[in-house]
Amino acid sequence: MEHLFTAFASVLFPVNLALLFTGSALGLLVGVLPGLSSPMALAILVPVAFGMEPVSAFMVLIGTYVGTKTGGAFSAILMRTPGTPAAAATAMEGHPMALRGEAGRALGLAISASFVGGTLSWLLAVPLVGVIGTYAVRISSADLAMIGILALTAVASLSGQDVLKGLMAALLGLVISTIGLDELSGTPRLTMGIYQLYGGVPFLAAIIGLFAIATVLVDISEVSVRKQPTAQKNSFSLLGTLREMWIMRKILLVGTAIGSALGIVPGVGSDTAGWLSYAYVKRLAVRGLLKTDRKIGEGVPEGLAAPEAANNAVTGGATIPMLTLGIPGDGSTAIMLGALMLFGLQPGPMFFRESPDLAYSILVALGLANLTTLVAALVFIRPFVAILKIDRAMLLGSVLVLALVGSYASSNASYEMLIALLFGFLGYFMHRFGYSIPALALGLILGPVIESNFRRALLITRGDYLVFLTSPVSLVCFLLILSLAAKFCFDIIQSRRRQSAGEGPTITTSNH
Amino acid sequence: MQTQTLQELFVLLVIMAIAAVVFWQTGEFSEASSGQISPGTFPRLAAGAMAVCAVIKAVVLLSRWGQGCGIALTVWNRETLLKPVGASLLMSAYVFLFGKIPFLPLTAGFVLAVFLVFGVRPWRRLLLGALIATTFMYVLFARLLSIAI
Numbered sequence: 001m002e003h004l005f006t007a008f009a010s011v012l013f014p015v016n017l018a019l020l021f022t023g024s025a026l027g028l029l030v031g032v033l034p035g036l037s038s039p040m041a042l043a044i045l046v047p048v049a050f051g052m053e054p055v056s057a058f059m060v061l062i063g064t065y066v067g068t069k070t071g072g073a074f075s076a077i078l079m080r081t082p083g084t085p086a087a088a089a090t091a092m093e094g095h096p097m098a099l100r101g102e103a104g105r106a107l108g109l110a111i112s113a114s115f116v117g118g119t120l121s122w123l124l125a126v127p128l129v130g131v132i133g134t135y136a137v138r139i140s141s142a143d144l145a146m147i148g149i150l151a152l153t154a155v156a157s158l159s160g161q162d163v164l165k166g167l168m169a170a171l172l173g174l175v176i177s178t179i180g181l182d183e184l185s186g187t188p189r190l191t192m193g194i195y196q197l198y199g200g201v202p203f204l205a206a207i208i209g210l211f212a213i214a215t216v217l218v219d220i221s222e223v224s225v226r227k228q229p230t231a232q233k234n235s236f237s238l239l240g241t242l243r244e245m246w247i248m249r250k251i252l253l254v255g256t257a258i259g260s261a262l263g264i265v266p267g268v269g270s271d272t273a274g275w276l277s278y279a280y281v282k283r284l285a286v287r288g289l290l291k292t293d294r295k296i297g298e299g300v301p302e303g304l305a306a307p308e309a310a311n312n313a314v315t316g317g318a319t320i321p322m323l324t325l326g327i328p329g330d331g332s333t334a335i336m337l338g339a340l341m342l343f344g345l346q347p348g349p350m351f352f353r354e355s356p357d358l359a360y361s362i363l364v365a366l367g368l369a370n371l372t373t374l375v376a377a378l379v380f381i382r383p384f385v386a387i388l389k390i391d392r393a394m395l396l397g398s399v400l401v402l403a404l405v406g407s408y409a410s411s412n413a414s415y416e417m418l419i420a421l422l423f424g425f426l427g428y429f430m431h432r433f434g435y436s437i438p439a440l441a442l443g444l445i446l447g448p449v450i451e452s453n454f455r456r457a458l459l460i461t462r463g464d465y466l467v468f469l470t471s472p473v474s475l476v477c478f479l480l481i482l483s484l485a486a487k488f489c490f491d492i493i494q495s496r497r498r499q500s501a502g503e504g505p506t507i508t509t510s511n512h
Numbered sequence: 513m514q515t516q517t518l519q520e521l522f523v524l525l526v527i528m529a530i531a532a533v534v535f536w537q538t539g540e541f542s543e544a545s546s547g548q549i550s551p552g553t554f555p556r557l558a559a560g561a562m563a564v565c566a567v568i569k570a571v572v573l574l575s576r577w578g579q580g581c582g583i584a585l586t587v588w589n590r591e592t593l594l595k596p597v598g599a600s601l602l603m604s605a606y607v608f609l610f611g612k613i614p615f616l617p618l619t620a621g622f623v624l625a626v627f628l629v630f631g632v633r634p635w636r637r638l639l640l641g642a643l644i645a646t647t648f649m650y651v652l653f654a655r656l657l658s659i660a661i
Contacts (some may be wrong), residue, residue, distance in 0.1 A: 185551050504562075
């Protein structure tokens with residue numbers, strides 16, 4: 001409790017609060033602009049934040065992380081083009097509302113629902129982080145290795161359409177993470193004699209390449225020529241929005257619960273949370289349980305508020321494994337964990353004990369970022385709507401320069417620019433062929449954690465592989481991995497049955 | 513559809529080749545003794561699992577030969593390739609020339625060329641955009657962050 005109060009004092013320090021607000025505004029801006037994403041913004045911001053004190057740096061990063069979740073709703077409502085994948089479900093009801101002249105009301109609802117979802121999930125997460133953090137320090141090396149493998153399997157299985165491709169991407173991340181000097185024996189591994197690789201593949205450059213350069217290369221070849229009707233924003237009444245929020249409180253709570261629960265599961269991101277809560281509202285509408293005379297798809301406010309609450313509530317849920325176990329749930333949290341490592345800190349069960357000041361400050365900032373995002377959204381609503389008219393090609397071109405110079409700035413080594421470029425090409429081809437980039441990034445970040453705990457567990461037990469099945473935590477992880485594998489086999493068998501029944505091959509779309 | 517399957521199979525072959533390189537590169541490490549596993553064990557386990565996944569995927573693809581690979585890939589054509597290829601060449605040139613040419617002229621030229629390839633028009637907007645972007649980079653990295661560029 002004492003640490004929590006100290007952290008509040010630290011975050012509320014004017015400079016840190018200003019940085020949190022700046023991060024929120026920046027995140028909103030990134031979220032507003034289609035094509036820019038949360039991992040991309042964080043990857044570019046890490047080298048900039050690296051020059052600051054760790055607490056200050058994380059104020060900017062966390063503000064940006066939370067801000068992007070809300071910002072995505074702006075373009076989803078006004079243009080039917082979600083600024084981020086998380087806001088895809090928001091567009092379903094938000095855009096029809098905007099087209100019938102209720103853009104201001106829709107934006108007000110989205111901003112308020114985001115605040116409610118994010119704040120409530122944070123309030124749920126704080127005591128859980130405390131409880132799980134207490135138990136996490138007792139977790140053995142074997143358990144940690146199995147939790148890491150489970151997280152990777154979950155990300156590979158749940159984040160994309162093709163489980164095998166997700167697994168291959170995650171495993172490639174693991175392989176790449178082993179490049180460099182082996183930390184136990186000091187032997188160079190997979191370095192091909194290139195001495196710059198002795199320190200391993202620079203994580204930041206790799207992340208910048210995967211999330212910034214690759215995204216630009218993909219986006220620029222897929223810039224849509226089809227323009228959606230852009231609605232004009234009109235004003236909204238704060239009091240009216242609050243009244244509406246109170247009326248739909250049950251729906252907001254359900255959205256928050258869905259987002260918080262899904263946030264804990266690695267690989268299930270904000271977009272899934274948004275769609276699930278939208279499905280919940282849809283079901284209510286079908287059963288006639290919504291007090292509205294409109295049909296779903298015609299701009300039902302509940303169908304906008306629930307996904308917005310859910311996609312912001314994911315931030316609270318994702319905080320739990322990130323801070324207590326060092327397990328990231330998606331690309332954004334992987335980058336934040338990578339940033340911790342760049343500051344020489346070790347995320348994981350001991351994080352709260354070894355760096356309590358920063359750990360609690362991050363926890364507090366995640367909650368306050370919802371408030372700074374709300375304020376920033378209300379203050380900047382007009383300029384952000386105007387920014388939607390910016391030339392996207394110009395924006396993407398600028399991101400390329402920021403990415404290249406940013407990768408150089410982290411260590412003043414031009415070789416890191418080359419690494420960023422190579423990972424950019426890798427990410428581009430992975431995207432083209434439907435391989436999950438977040439799975440690769442999680443493999444990169446979890447690789448050292450899994451390997452060191454895997455080897456430590458075997459060293460303690462003198463090479464007994466059964467150690468990975470004997471403790472309750474490891475056993476549960478193993479069973480969950482098996483169930484994910486069984487689900488995959490079941491899906492393949494079902495698909496083949498459908499094929500032989502004459503329904504033709506299953507056509508799946510890679511998430512381009 | 514068969515072209516797509518061939519492209520997919522080619523990617524799987526690359527993945528198997530990466531796994532083979534990992535096995536070849538880590539083959540010389542000493543074997544495990546009393547719980548102390550070799551530095552090569554973990555990369556080999558990961559690469560082995562990756563290769564197994566690639567083989568299963570290849571078998572699944574080949575079993576559907578002629579029926580479509582089941583993956584809707586974006587069509588590769590001149591229009592979709594022109595901008596990424598142009599940007600890639602420009603980025604490669606930028607990385608190669610970084611440090612050899614002063615930051616400001618190099619970045620200004622790069623930004624201008626990228627905007628041109630990405631289709632920013634008219635010329636006035638192109639030049640103004642390049643000027644603003646270059647100035648922003650210089651102020652951010654050289655002045656605010658004191659990076660030696």
